[in-house]
Amino acid sequence: MATNRPKGGFYIDVTCPGCGGRLDLQEDFFVLQCSHCGSILRVIMPDTPPAYIIKSDKPKREIRFRVDRHLKDQGLPLTQSDFSLKKIYYPYWKVDALEVKTRGESLSRIETKKTINILTTEINTIGIGQVGQVVKACVSGGVDEPKYQSSDLSVNLVPFHVNQIAGPVVDGVPYSIGMRTAYMKMTPYTDEDIDDQSDFIPVMKQWTEVLDQLSGRLAAEGMRYADPNYVPGRRLVQATGSIVYFPYFICNTGSQKILIDGINGRVVHETKLRGDEQPTQYADPHIEFGKLTVDFHRCPTCGIDLPLTQSHIYICHNCHSVISLEKNNPMDDGVYYSPGNHSRHDPLFPFWVFKLHKKTVAKIAKMAVPGQAPDRIVVPAFRIANFKVLRRLTQRITAAFPQFDRELVETFSKDFQSVDISLPEAITHAEMCLFCEKAVKQPNLSPDKVKINPRSVELLYAPFHEENYFYVDSVINAVTFAKNTIVQ
Ligand SMILES: [Zn+2]
Numbered sequence: 302m303a304t305n306r307p308k309g310g311f312y313i314d315v316t317c318p319g320c321g322g323r324l325d326l327q328e329d330f331f332v333l334q335c336s337h338c339g340s341i342l343r344v345i346m347p348d349t350p351p352a353y354i355i356k357s358d359k360p361k362r363e364i365r366f367r368v369d370r371h372l373k374d375q376g377l378p379l380t381q382s383d384f385s386l387k388k389i390y391y392p393y394w395k396v397d398a399l400e401v402k403t404r405g406e407s408l409s410r411i412e413t414k415k416t417i418n419i420l421t422t423e424i425n426t427i428g429i430g431q432v433g434q435v436v437k438a439c440v441s442g443g444v445d446e447p448k449y450q451s452s453d454l455s456v457n458l459v460p461f462h463v464n465q466i467a468g469p470v471v472d473g474v475p476y477s478i479g480m481r482t483a484y485m486k487m488t489p490y491t492d493e494d495i496d497d498q499s500d501f502i503p504v505m506k507q508w509t510e511v512l513d514q515l516s517g518r519l520a521a522e523g524m525r526y527a528d529p530n531y532v533p534g535r536r537l538v539q540a541t542g543s544i545v546y547f548p549y550f551i552c553n554t555g556s557q558k559i560l561i562d563g564i565n566g567r568v569v570h571e572t573k574l575r576g577d578e579q580p581t582q583y584a585d586p587h588i589e590f591g592k593l594t595v596d597f598h599r600c601p602t603c604g605i606d607l608p609l610t611q612s613h614i615y616i617c618h619n620c621h622s623v624i625s626l627e628k629n630n631p632m633d634d635g636v637y638y639s640p641g642n643h644s645r646h647d648p649l650f651p652f653w654v655f656k657l658h659k660k661t662v663a664k665i666a667k668m669a670v671p672g673q674a675p676d677r678i679v680v681p682a683f684r685i686a687n688f689k690v691l692r693r694l695t696q697r698i699t700a701a702f703p704q705f706d707r708e709l710v711e712t713f714s715k716d717f718q719s720v721d722i723s724l725p726e727a728i729t730h731a732e733m734c735l736f737c738e739k740a741v742k743q744p745n746l747s748p749d750k751v752k753i754n755p756r757s758v759e760l761l762y763a764p765f766h767e768e769n770y771f772y773v774d775s776v777i778n779a780v781t782f783a784k785n786t787i788v789q
């Protein structure tokens with residue numbers, strides 16, 4: 302239902318470039334103040350997926366104690382002098398995306414949940430090939446191709462978070478670490494993390510491969526389905542990936558090999574040691590990771606500190622330059638606002654304005670006469686919890702846009718709301734609005750095939766005032782949205 306990413310959990314540990322002090326950073330918060338020296342800082346995410354590590358500092362004796370307790374529970378002899386232990390860091394791909402859901406798919410959604418549970422819980426007891434069979438058995442109720450009778454297709458964007466193994470299949474290592482990537486503290490992985498105490502299992506799977514598997518363009522390895530043409534897939538947009546190294550201890554004692562979870566100390570798996578077992582060597586394909594960087598949050602033109610607000614666009618209060626945090630998409634046309642007719646201090650809400658072909662705009666805004674359509678589509682740049690509301694607001698404000706007068710913004714006052722939606726995300730939202738219109742006639746259309754290429758980009762601030770449960774625009778008094786759909 303919500304188009305926002307959850308704000309909870311996922312702490313990343315980084316250091317301040319001003320004083321070297323440690324910073325705790327929550328996912329999604331890219332501007333922060335150092336609690337040690339007061340510097341205002343900005344975190345810059347890399348283009349290639351970064352790698353994080355969840356560190357385990359459990360001492361050897363604690364792990365041995367856990368193994369002993371497990372052996373005792375089984376009525377087996379305790380560890381002897383031959384006890385040995387190795388810490389491994391096993392890589393997982395953490396995937397964060399938005400999933401496109403269309404009406405008529407509620408059935409498949411419930412079944413997909415089962416799929417995940419089986420993958421995470423039963424992989425230890427049955428082989429991965431069998432898991433495929435089980436999954437297929439679960440889904441075999443069959444999901445009909447969605448058919449859309451109505452002229453108005455119901456589409457929703459739902460946050461999608463999953464993680465899955467990125468390394469080679471290691472006996473007993475779970476396929477997924479579940480929700481733990483959402484609340485465990487991680488630090489960016491660096492070469493300094495490599496020591497004699499632990500083995501890092503190489504990442505074998507490329508990010509593009511993960512995406513192809515999740516989207517159903519490629520079957521997951523080891524999966525067999527009764528119908529060879531069946532590949533389960535999701536329709537994902539805005540997908541980002543990162544590697545998370547998770548700790549395990551491989552313990553050998555007598556003829557037992559026991560795998561311990563490096564965080565909670567629980568036994569994950571155990572097998573009988575074969576006499577001829579050699580330590581496995583993995584050919585490392587040396588997949589490059591991106592680097593997270595932390596920089597001072599300053600105006601690139603005059604060097605003055607920018608405000609501590611999370612926003613994708615700033616106007617420097619000193620030299621009045623427009624500062625965009627977008628790396629690859631410059632904002633060419635500047636920041637405008639519509640003063641409206643009111644002298645009162647209405648909040649000004651930001652919207653991304655994309656110049657497109659009139660036909661495309663007419664389609665998105667459902668204009669009866671395409672020739673009269675404006676050549677710009679207007680998409681909210683503040684967070685709205687519900688895609689249906691976002692789409693309706695996009696349609697209404699796009700149609701009303703020619704009636705909004707525009708003046709260049711010189712400086713932000715407190716009435717200007719922050720830009721929560723990045724430019725790429727807003728483009729995705731616009732594409733999804735177009736997808737909704739197109740998919741009515743093409744039910745098999747894949748959402749990632751719908752692209753818009755704005756010829757120019759600007760930001761428009763429009764004033765809104767409160768009326769009961771709604772915000773109503775203060776320019777033409779016609780564009781509304783419910784107050785409670787704004788995500789603060
Ligand atoms: Zn500092």
Ligand SMILES: [Zn+2]
Binds near residue numbers: 600604617618622
């Ligand atoms: Zn400046």
